[in-house]
Amino acid sequence: MAGRGSRLRPHTLTVPKPLIPVAGQPIVHRLVKDIAKVIDQPIEEVAFILGDPAFFGDDVVDSLTKLANDLGAKASIYRQDQPLGTGHAIMSAKESLSGPAVVAYADTLIRADFNLDEDADAVIWVKQVDKPEAFGVVQLNEKEEIVELVEKPETFVSDLAVIGIYYFKDIAVLKDELQHVLDNNIINGGEYQINDGIKGMMAKGKVFKTGQVDEWMDCGNKAVTVETNGKMLGFLHADGIEQLVDPSVTLNNSKIIEPCYIGKDVVLTDSTVGPNVSIGNGCVLDNSTVKNTIISNYSSIKNATLDDAMIGNHVEFDGNFKTISIGDYSVLN
Structure with missing residues (x-):
């Protein structure tokens, strides 16, 4: 390692x-x-x-x-x-x-x-x-x-x-x-x-x-990691052993298209998530469409259309870029 x-x-x-x-x-x-x-x-x-x-x-x-x-x-x-x-x-x-x-x-x-x-x-x-x-x-x-x-x-x-x-x-x-x-x-x-x-x-x-x-x-690298995330979600969804969407997730006029992993205390508002999306704990998504993407913990995503994206921890992102790679603690408004 x-x-x-x-x-x-x-x-x-x-x-x-x-x-x-x-x-x-x-x-x-x-x-x-x-x-x-x-x-x-x-x-x-x-x-x-x-x-x-x-x-x-x-x-x-x-x-x-x-x-x-x-x-x-x-x-x-x-x-x-x-x-x-x-x-x-x-x-x-x-x-x-x-x-x-x-x-x-x-x-x-x-x-x-x-x-x-x-x-x-x-x-x-x-x-x-x-x-x-x-x-x-x-x-x-x-x-x-x-x-x-x-x-x-x-x-x-x-x-x-x-x-x-x-x-x-x-x-x-x-x-x-x-x-x-x-x-x-x-x-x-x-x-x-x-x-x-x-x-x-x-x-x-x-x-x-x-x-x-x-x-x-x-x-x-970023591209193959996002691809691997999607493959692994598909396997886990088919296995049915792991709970992939935490019960604490809040859905406000939003939907989840499986397979997805969504962590604790995530809030989705006016958003569509999936397929092949992983979202870490404490994230907030508003007015966004996200697929084939990894979002780490405690990030805020607004007004976004994301595909083949990777976003780190504690990120604030407000925009309409589609394929992005953003590291931890970045702010894009």
Whole structure:
């Protein structure tokens, strides 16, 4: 979680990207819960790798601690003091690297239902994609085992893209290989990469299998985050498990077109909201039409027609712009 999320600015100027809300919950909260459902095993510990304490402060730590505790696990907080790559980030949590473990990057969401292959030493989760040349992909042998990781292949290798979630039967093995990467200053793209640790495991005969997800939803920039919000709302509405519209919502000559998430104490007046809209707690909308949009907490929206928009916390917006991206505490009148 240590990155600053520059592609999602201005929203990540004040809120760490993994805590940006999607369908009413922070990205990392949904990701951890979804992984817990897939592995369907007791979780003893959730280790979070954060960046600068000035940005990832006590409120972030408290939120993550509660997330782990709600799963019956303890929370461990580590800091990556320099942005030196995925391998370096994982090794920032080396005190927790033992036994079976999942490693995940906290800017993606999944929908999946499969059993982990107990015969494999590790599982790399993948998704079939239309343009594999734009991704890192896995190469398989005749036994459906992963034998190579290829970044943005110029010629076809496979169409199974690595999504950034990994399972290790004993992550101490990866730890040893990443220590070798650090000790020998093995750098790719200017950083220490998890892939070099994985390739070291493969060279020693460790068996890697694939786990395919049904949906892989990115939250890397504003456009795809809004799209992911809509997809996730659709899934949650179909599941019917979460209450997406809080009973405290006040409707004054207004209507909600599902699927939508609407938080506590929201007031809608002369407005139409939905589909694919998430609105945080305490927001007020007046004379507005909103669809395919994320609005965070305690914002006031008037006289607006919004589509494919993303609005931060404590924003005041009065206008007729349609596709916008406004950070926290902005005022546009």
